[in-house]
Amino acid sequence: MKLFSKNDNSFICENCNKLVSTLKYTSRDHCPYCLYSKHVDINPGDRLNTCLGLLKPISIEKYKNTYKIIYKCLKCNKIHKNIMANDDNMDIIIDLSVKK
Numbered sequence: 561m562k563l564f565s566k567n568d569n570s571f572i573c574e575n576c577n578k579l580v581s582t583l584k585y586t587s588r589d590h591c592p593y594c595l596y597s598k599h600v601d602i603n604p605g606d607r608l609n610t611c612l613g614l615l616k617p618i619s620i621e622k623y624k625n626t627y628k629i630i631y632k633c634l635k636c637n638k639i640h641k642n643i644m645a646n647d648d649n650m651d652i653i654i655d656l657s658v659k660k
Contacts, residue, residue: 569607574598574614582644590615590629593615595656599633599640611636618656620644627653 568582575596582588587605590597597615602608613635620627623643631640644653 561615562575563603567607575601579634583647586646587598587644589619589642589654590617590645590648592645594647595629595652597629597640599635611638617652619659620653629653629656 562576567587568584569588570579570581571636572578573580573589573594573596574593576591578591578593580588580591580593589601589604595617597617599611599613599615600607600609611633613626615631616651617629617633619630621630621641627644628641629644629648631642632638633640
């Protein structure tokens with residue numbers, strides 16, 4: 561069963577209101593400027609979650625040769641994780657990594 565659907569669309573971030581362009585190499589799932597995301601997926605890229613709450617970045621964890629951003633949904637309080645993108649704001653990544 562395929563759990564990942566490529567869904568790389570541009571969008572306006574609901575947290576910082578910046579235009580977020582496509583990522584090109586995989587699905588864009590969060591804002592590279594403020595790192596916020598939106599609780600839209602059940603499985604990556606499917607856009608089937610009806611919660612639609614903002615996902616606030618709260619921490620970082622090591623994952624293979626990169627990092628995952630750990631989120632908490634501001635609407636339903638679920639924890640969610642996304643792999644960081646190559647254009648993410650490294651200042652925020654560093655701030656999140658030292659908050660542990």
